[in-house]
Amino acid sequence: MTEHTNKQFSAELENVRSSFLQMGGLVEAMIGEAMNVLVNKEVTLADTVHDREKEVNRLEVEIDERIGLLIARNQPTAVDLRLLLSVSKMLTDMERCGDEADKIAKMARRMHEAGGQYIPAVELRHISTQVTNMIRNVLDAFAREDPIHAATVVRNDKEVDKEWKASLRHLITYMMEDPRTISRSIDLIFIARSLERIGDHAKNMAERVIYMVHGDDVRHIGVKATERVARGEPLVKQGD
Template structure:
């Protein structure tokens, strides 16, 4: 997936356009790989598929290698090209988003590991409905965040921020439900705790997708919206200079 926003093409000098396009292609490839990792980890859990869980774990090294190569490329761009304005924001944002992608890989690996343990234990599937629901939400969030990054679409990035708030509420509700179930049936505590860890990883994946969306807004609008309420972010995006 290449950079699609004409505003970016207008601001990028021809001297390092090729370098940035190359690292962007690798960044988007990593994003696509992690979309699949998240989906596979969730399916491994829901379908009790040990083989799929192992495949997710085996790809962790590929994710780590991508992250390292992207970081190295961005460092070279900074050293050689000395970008400014939107070019510099693009490099900084991609570096931060690259870290979020690697951490999404870590969370996917955790889910796959738990899926493998639950498959081997042949235990209760209590909480899987919540995992399916929240899993679908964060998969969409990640896809939308990466698409917003590719197109530099601040409005779509804002929608990801709103979706993350919804996911947080769903996560809190699911956690309360499962805690109640453990109290009612202590025999299932071990299995349900594992599912709670899955839900936690899914919630963290949603947070990382939000972080990527925040970087899109930083590139396009030039301001940092971390630790800012969604209403304030919307006001800044729509403010007429």
């Protein structure tokens, strides 16, 4: 590569990176807004979330196209190639987080528009705080190329799974005690499920950040092995 091509390539990599961070920032905002529809009955925010979702979709396609062109034209290897392949995969996860936020906002609006009584949503609020933090942390880990920070997101996902199961049990008990709440509770179960899915996607992205930095694929090896790889220890495949 000439120095000029090299400089331009670096600028384009940086552009991919910053566009992905921008997309992630949108998704992070969407989760907060969707929860505001649910918790504070700010139903008009559902339209805001939906508009942002379109923008997230647009960014997904646009960034992916740039990645394809950069690989074809500049034929990057090693860490540059891993960055591009990682972002390409992370785009899919990030876009699906946006979808989930959009679903939450729509369901929450429908619940409020149908009227009906208050349902305690404290667990949902707690899970949503956790998964919002996971999204923020995976974006930080990506921006700083910090695999250790990424590994904390992988660990957090275990916590979110536990809380999702607890909130499911709680909502089932609630329905059984008062079958009139069945319809509403099903909606809340789907909202909880969407939040849990966002946690899964954040975990997937965190695994890609570790791959990007170390070149080791930590999918399906379990949290402890992931943490070891994140610290720079050799990859030993085993679940935990």
